[in-house]
Amino acid sequence: MSDVLLRVRDLTKRFTTRGPYRRKNEFTAVDGVSFDVRLGETLAVVGESGCGKSTSARIVAKLMEPTSGTLEFDGEDITHAAGARLARYRAKVQVVFQDPFSSLNPRHTVERILMAPLDYQGIAPKGGRRAYTRELMERVGLNPDHAHRYPAQFSGGQAQRIGIARALAVDPKLVICDEAVSALDVSVQAQIIELLRRLQRESGFSYIFIAHDLAVVRQLAQRVAVMNKGKIVEQGPCEEVFKAPGDPYTKTLLAAIPRINPEWDRRRRAAR
Amino acid sequence: MSELLVVEDLTVTFPTTRGPVDVVKDVSFTVGRNETVGIVGESGSGKSMTSLAVMGLLPPGATTRGSIRLDGVELLGRPDREMRRVRGEQASMIFQDPLSSLNPYYTVGLQIEEMYRAHRRCSRKEARRVVVEALTQVGIPEPERRAGYYPHQFSGGQRQRVMIAMALVCSPALLIADEPTTALDVTVQAQILGLLAGLQRETGTGMVFVTHDLAVISSIATRVLVMCRGEQVEYGDAEQVFAAPRHDYTRMLLESIPRIDDEVVL
Numbered sequence: 001m002s003d004v005l006l007r008v009r010d011l012t013k014r015f016t017t018r019g020p021y022r023r024k025n026e027f028t029a030v031d032g033v034s035f036d037v038r039l040g041e042t043l044a045v046v047g048e049s050g051c052g053k054s055t056s057a058r059i060v061a062k063l064m065e066p067t068s069g070t071l072e073f074d075g076e077d078i079t080h081a082a083g084a085r086l087a088r089y090r091a092k093v094q095v096v097f098q099d100p101f102s103s104l105n106p107r108h109t110v111e112r113i114l115m116a117p118l119d120y121q122g123i124a125p126k127g128g129r130r131a132y133t134r135e136l137m138e139r140v141g142l143n144p145d146h147a148h149r150y151p152a153q154f155s156g157g158q159a160q161r162i163g164i165a166r167a168l169a170v171d172p173k174l175v176i177c178d179e180a181v182s183a184l185d186v187s188v189q190a191q192i193i194e195l196l197r198r199l200q201r202e203s204g205f206s207y208i209f210i211a212h213d214l215a216v217v218r219q220l221a222q223r224v225a226v227m228n229k230g231k232i233v234e235q236g237p238c239e240e241v242f243k244a245p246g247d248p249y250t251k252t253l254l255a256a257i258p259r260i261n262p263e264w265d266r267r268r269r270a271a272r
Numbered sequence: 273m274s275e276l277l278v279v280e281d282l283t284v285t286f287p288t289t290r291g292p293v294d295v296v297k298d299v300s301f302t303v304g305r306n307e308t309v310g311i312v313g314e315s316g317s318g319k320s321m322t323s324l325a326v327m328g329l330l331p332p333g334a335t336t337r338g339s340i341r342l343d344g345v346e347l348l349g350r351p352d353r354e355m356r357r358v359r360g361e362q363a364s365m366i367f368q369d370p371l372s373s374l375n376p377y378y379t380v381g382l383q384i385e386e387m388y389r390a391h392r393r394c395s396r397k398e399a400r401r402v403v404v405e406a407l408t409q410v411g412i413p414e415p416e417r418r419a420g421y422y423p424h425q426f427s428g429g430q431r432q433r434v435m436i437a438m439a440l441v442c443s444p445a446l447l448i449a450d451e452p453t454t455a456l457d458v459t460v461q462a463q464i465l466g467l468l469a470g471l472q473r474e475t476g477t478g479m480v481f482v483t484h485d486l487a488v489i490s491s492i493a494t495r496v497l498v499m500c501r502g503e504q505v506e507y508g509d510a511e512q513v514f515a516a517p518r519h520d521y522t523r524m525l526l527e528s529i530p531r532i533d534d535e536v537v538l
Binding site: 048049156185186187188189190193212213214215216218219238242252253254255256257258259260261262263264265267268271 | 314315428457458459460461462465484485486487488490491511514515516517523524525526527528529530531532533534536
């Protein structure tokens, strides 16, 4: 299909660790993973800790080399892209990380943080740095007058907005969110989810949304891939996977999610 | 129901450079035997400070007002020497991160044994028997052998089981669980919640369950205390708090939670 933005095929990542007596231990973190991300859609990759979801994301973001497999972006094989080709790829693919504070340089102002991807690309923003910073900050719901503050002067939710604004600076086609809302309180989390949805509606880019929380995924993704022990055990449209899971692991995962008594929910909503 | 824990107008104050700050303000609740009270709130709401106050484990410098009575006996103002007898014996606590609560240099068996022998006069042989029994109770397979393992040799869920075994080894009347499942995967979380509920049925322990996760609270607590900025926003039966919240903050919190079963229009 022509509307496929990212095509991942047979992605495998093995880690080798050395045990005592120089014994070699091999661990396959990602084991033959294949998926497509279409233009403008959100693909969620879910699973429990150690299932390989973050490793997959890191490989797609080119922060890590795969042991084998291929990545194709916009019809171009970028599995081994380096130098100028890699830089071009990075102008189209951006990452938002889980912990906003450890992913923002504490000694840089918001303006410098937001302009960093452009500086790396050697692009001068239209209308100047100050104006472009203000525009980005407004888009993510931050007060543009705070462009000269430092990350520590913001709350967790605001800092995550800075991380999102930085990802948007180069006008990417794909944004990878690695547990981007997991560390936030529920009320803040709801706001960031809404922000992510709005930005996608406005700009039409795709998301790969890595998460362990399936309820959050339900709010954001059209398609979901469920990972367990390095493999994708099931993938498909969210509605199908959540309503009628085909794989036993997906069933276990869905059943384990704590739920508020639906009867209580119904009564509360009715009373409003 | 005879009340096991009665907290009345508890206020916890910290001195800061800008003057004293109340991190917990006039909080009152009770816990009966065999009952679980959930304390929920977002980060910084004072939920952990409330539970630490009950255990007499507040950081140095904190001052308290009000009253905390366990089995009719006032805990606030008790000297540390006496609180040490209370902790473990009458009230125990488990935390979010079992790895940082366990000593990496000692086997888990030794650590549980130490806890038991700090409160009970008995032979080491007797203590070892109790340790194996405690590990069996929390569902650790091959307890005799696993008692000789170090904390890093267990998975996250099993480590939390070890912490629960240690907390319950002296059969305390009250267990305070502070975000005990937050760091765990959902499937493991479900197992630990099931374990706690089962142990409570067997032993009749009163439980205070502190968490930011309202869905977890709704599955385990009979009564719920909602906190925000150190204040008690709402306190009542779980059904009332979830089905007919009286306070806007509780309502907002409930509406913020993404639901797995809800239809979503993207």
